[in-house]
Amino acid sequence: MGPPSRRLRGGEFGWSSTRTAGSVATCGDISLPVTPLTLVRGVRSRSLSAVRRARLLASRLPALRVLPPRVALFHARALAHALRVDDAFALQSATRPADVATLLRLARGRRSVAELGTAVAWTTAALALADPGRRVVSFDPVVQPHRDAYLRLLPASARERIELVAAPGAEGAAHATEPVDLLFIDSTHERDDTIAEVEAWRPRLAPGAVVVFHDYDNPAFPGVRAAVEALGLSGAADGGSFVWAP
Numbered sequence: 001m002g003p004p005s006r007r008l009r010g011g012e013f014g015w016s017s018t019r020t021a022g023s024v025a026t027c028g029d030i031s032l033p034v035t036p037l038t039l040v041r042g043v044r045s046r047s048l049s050a051v052r053r054a055r056l057l058a059s060r061l062p063a064l065r066v067l068p069p070r071v072a073l074f075h076a077r078a079l080a081h082a083l084r085v086d087d088a089f090a091l092q093s094a095t096r097p098a099d100v101a102t103l104l105r106l107a108r109g110r111r112s113v114a115e116l117g118t119a120v121a122w123t124t125a126a127l128a129l130a131d132p133g134r135r136v137v138s139f140d141p142v143v144q145p146h147r148d149a150y151l152r153l154l155p156a157s158a159r160e161r162i163e164l165v166a167a168p169g170a171e172g173a174a175h176a177t178e179p180v181d182l183l184f185i186d187s188t189h190e191r192d193d194t195i196a197e198v199e200a201w202r203p204r205l206a207p208g209a210v211v212v213f214h215d216y217d218n219p220a221f222p223g224v225r226a227a228v229e230a231l232g233l234s235g236a237a238d239g240g241s242f243v244w245a246p
């Protein structure tokens with residue numbers, strides 16, 4: 001029998017779901033060609049009009065300028081795919097390019113990364129794409145239906161450095177085979193869950209590691225700041241996240 005199911009809360013993103021934790025998800029093996037045509041094709045959708053999709057895509061593309069070119073191209077293709085398949089969850093939940101850029105700056109030189117809260121894996125992909133020597137393990141008890149399609153937009157050389165585990169973030173620490181030098185916490189955003197994640201991962205942090213708490217500055221998620229304060233962490237806000245260097 002597998003581990004017990006757990007009720008998850010997701011605030012504005014509607015992540016509420018009951019799943020069984022503990023299984024390991026792997027990503028597929030097909031890569032789509034990177035051409036302008038792929039982007040155009042990606043803007044077909046069943047329910048949004050072509051004009052509206054094109055407008056949505058165009059409105060989001062300028063923000064990608066802050067990302068390294070390879071990451072920006074991935075995000076553009078992922079956005080186009082999300083519009084084509086009407087993946088509203090991806091459009092709402094994926095970390096915005098400015099915050100991804102901050103995370104990539106903090107991740108520079110860090111080769112072993114754990115992310116708590118995979119969602120559609122766009123940030124997971126960005127972390128892998130930004131450094132060819134980096135391994136990324138990401139935990140989420142909920143497997144999003146289009147997640148693997150986004151991962152198939154990656155070259156195999158990036159995909160093979162990503163491990164996705166279908167388990168809650170706090171349980172994820174038990175899966176860690178090596179210390180991590182960056183922990184990105186972006187899961188339930190609840191105070192008690194965040195505290196539990198920090199406590200579980202603290203022994204798995206490499207010397208010099210940093211922990212990034214996403215949405216620290218977001219009034220929609222007061223639990224993140226409450227957790228940082230309850231834990232008495234000394235650090236600094238950076239681009240909407242809180243950065244703690246234990």
Ligand SMILES: C[S@@+](CC[C@H](N)C(=O)[O-])C[C@H]1O[C@@H](n2cnc3c(N)ncnc32)[C@H](O)[C@@H]1O
Pocket residue numbers: 008009010013015093094095115116117118119120121122123124139140141142167168169170186187188193
């Ligand atoms: C805001 S989304 C993550 C966004 C993603 N990190 C990104 O940068 O695009 C939050 C995710 O946390 C997941 N989640 C909910 N409870 C969780 C838990 N206990 N541990 C890890 N992830 C959890 C949800 O399923 C959802 O996919």
